[in-house]
Amino acid sequence: MKKMQLEICCGTTCYMMGANRLLYIENEVPPELRGKFEVKALPCMGLCNDKNLSGAPYVKLNGIIIENATIEKICDKMRAMLDD
């Protein structure tokens, strides 16, 4: 199965709001998610200035934006994606 693509924004705002911790997500996910995704870091994705979004840090999972991202939130989305 194709691995899920997780893009983590490392721009100023996202980094300050917690993206630095997200970068280590591979070590922190539960066993069932290990090896199921690939992590890529990106410079500012330009989302931090979008007033319609609710807040940094931003990540994209298979292109879908996750706002106020935390490791738990990302894991939930991954599980949902695997279930589909």
Next chain:
Amino acid sequence: MYSQLFVEMESFQFTKTGQAACGDDIQIKVLKDENRYLAVLSDGLGSGVKAHVLANMTTTMALRYLQSNMDTLQSVETIMDSLPVCEVRKISYSTFSMIDLRLGGITRIVEMGNPQYIQLRGTEEVQPLKHETIVSKHWPDRQVECYELKMIPGDRLIVSSDGVTQSGLGEGPQYRFGWRRSGEMEYARARISSNPEISSFSLARSIAYQAYGISKNTCKDDISCMVIYMRKPRVMRLLTGPPFHKDHDIDFAKCANLGEEHTIVCGGTTANILERVIDRKVEIDISKLRRDDKLPPAGRLPGVAMVTEGILTLTRVCKALEDSEPTDSLPETARKIIEMMKQHDKIEFVVGTKVNEAHQDPSLPQDLELRRGIIRRISSALNQKFRKETEITFF
């Protein structure tokens, strides 16, 4: 020809093993308006704090006399008269070399008790135009060597304390008289022949390390080496921040044209502009992340040395420069930026002035200073603390 030149003056020192302070002192002063580059290296008699104070008194006085064009004999005598005299040896408490380099003119070197300077053109030694030994009436047992020489682009001057030339003294038959000036010169020539563009700092460090190694990695005396290299300036460019008007993006991006080793991009939006122009994507390597790095990781983009995050990284660079922090303990990106700055003579900042609204959000955990202010502070720290030339262009 000479107005385009840069005079790189750097030094490296080892302190005598077991001493808290280096007994040699080096001071440098650039008189830009007069096209003059002054340097003094002094070796205080003995070692440790006392020697350091004596050496420092000497360099301070000598630099002042050089600057005011005081007569050579008079300045040397004034220095020797002011320093205390060793009760046992009846000699004044320091030796020194004074260098007055004039771009396009005659360079004068005055030495009192220090090893003779070395002038190299490529790997060839250059003899002085004139050499005269003068003896002071006050100090008949001390000789003052005065040299006049011509420095042309590409030339190097190497000035060392006797801790370099006498290193290894007594370490087997090869070093019966120490490394000597001839050994030091041979070594410098070999280094230059394998790396003709070697920087003053690298050469001075390399000579000092060699002297240290010859002494079996202990310093029996303070080791100081200064290298003065006259050459074309090395220019680097740092691009940061998107331009105020979007229409200027292309002109802004064109400034990243100095070559891969001389260009840094700091800021995600800045990187995005370049990505669009060259139609390539920034790649960030997270395989070597260190948890204690505290700054976002660096990215790669063809044509530039490195892409980093903007304001947090620049703020860290600014603080490190202002506080003269050792680079080893800095986060990777800040360390690389500062090292690159140190390897260049002129740093050009190309600064976009558009303010990122997201950075003004009061709920951010840290206040962010405006880019313009940070760059001005970095620029003045580079001018004042590192004698770098800087230029800021706003977009």
